[in-house]
Amino acid sequence: MPDPGRPDVGNTAVRWDRVADGVLRVTLERPPANALGKPIIEGLAAALDELDAAGNVITVVTSAIPGFFAAGADIKHMSGVDAESFLAYGNELRGVLDRLAAPNRVTIAAIDGLALGGGLELAMACTLRIAGAGARLGLPEARLGLIPGAGGTQRLPRLVGRGRALDIMLTARQVPAPEAHAIGLVDRLVADGQAEQEALKLAAELRRLSQPALHAVIRTVDAAFDLPLSAGFAYEVAQEQELFESGEAKEGLAAFLEKRPPKFV
Numbered sequence: 018m019p020d021p022g023r024p025d026v027g028n029t030a031v032r033w034d035r036v037a038d039g040v041l042r043v044t045l046e047r048p049p050a051n052a053l054g055k056p057i058i059e060g061l062a063a064a065l066d067e068l069d070a071a072g073n074v075i076t077v078v079t080s081a082i083p084g085f086f087a088a089g090a091d092i093k094h095m096s097g098v099d100a101e102s103f104l105a106y107g108n109e110l111r112g113v114l115d116r117l118a119a120p121n122r123v124t125i126a127a128i129d130g131l132a133l134g135g136g137l138e139l140a141m142a143c144t145l146r147i148a149g150a151g152a153r154l155g156l157p158e159a160r161l162g163l164i165p166g167a168g169g170t171q172r173l174p175r176l177v178g179r180g181r182a183l184d185i186m187l188t189a190r191q192v193p194a195p196e197a198h199a200i201g202l203v204d205r206l207v208a209d210g211q212a213e214q215e216a217l218k219l220a221a222e223l224r225r226l227s228q229p230a231l232h233a234v235i236r237t238v239d240a241a242f243d244l245p246l247s248a249g250f251a252y253e254v255a256q257e258q259e260l261f262e263s264g265e266a267k268e269g270l271a272a273f274l275e276k277r278p279p280k281f282v
């Protein structure tokens with residue numbers, strides 16, 4: 018289990034700490050708006066290295082900046098780099114978000130405040146999103162002559178459907194959390210300012226379940242978007258078979274019959 022820490026003394030933009038057995042909190046803190054420049058990109062990469070080393074942890078990604086989850090890619094930096102650097106940093110950011118989205122981990126974005134552009138793309142790379150009632154989410158890249166370039170055009174339609182995704186990206190508007198919850202962009206809507214607390218509570222609940230089973234659920238649900246139905250059913254069966262032959266199902270079934278909590282990995 019990783020100790021509380023930071024990537025290195027020089028990087029204060031991302032820190033992580035264990036808040037319960039098997040639950041890790043990754044906190045973004047880069048004033049004034051958690052812009053996703055190098056400090057956060059590199060900090061997230063270091064936090065992911067720790068997560069990979071820790072194995073079965075549930076991760077909550079949260080912010081220590083009042084009013085912001087993250088305001089997107091760093092405009093101040095973007096306006097000063099050439100196309101090659103822009104592409105390179107974009108690849109770095111996309112790479113980190115793709116690692117975050119890996120199906121062998123459960124991540125929960127705790128959103129209070131603004132999650133815009135790359136900040137929302139970061140949240141959409143998480144397994145689940147919990148938002149406080151005052152949060153606002155959007156992909157306003159069109160205001161800058163850009164498009165969401167860190168997975169937003171692919172992940173948003175999968176969450177809310179083509180029409181709503183186009184509405185959000187074409188209008189570049191901020192979606193209030195209650196609307197985001199109603200359309201499926203946010204999975205749980207909580208009182209304003211309570212997203213992190215609720216995310217940590219959910220993380221502790223999920224950690225008591227079989228992590229291989231949770232990872233298989235994520236893999237199988239994600240496969241549904243890429244496979245024809247019959248192939249999706251076959252993939253589901255294969256995942257079920259693999260779990261049934263694992264120690265997890267044997268432990269889960271035995272624990273039920275013995276009326277005791279299961280001891281999962």
Ligand SMILES: CCCCCCCCCCCCC[C@H](O)CC(=O)SCCNC(=O)CCNC(=O)[C@H](O)C(C)(C)COP(=O)(O)OP(=O)(O)OC[C@H]1O[C@@H](n2cnc3c(N)ncnc32)[C@H](O)[C@@H]1OP(=O)(O)O
Nearest residue numbers: 050052055088089090091092094106107134135165166167
């Ligand atoms: C060397 C590293 C290079 C890193 C480059 C990035 C990687 C490359 C990316 C490629 C992949 C694309 C990924 C993504 O899809 C693209 C984007 O995310 S584009 C950005 C999208 N986000 C936005 O458009 C939001 C921009 N911000 C706003 O609209 C407003 O600031 C706000 C959030 C609505 C808040 O408005 P206000 O309350 O009026 O407050 P201010 O505007 O004064 O902002 C306060 C303060 O925060 C600074 N700030 C806000 N957003 C950003 C930002 N995205 N980047 C940098 N700084 C930001 C703002 O400048 C103010 O700072 P201050 O002036 O006080 O110093």
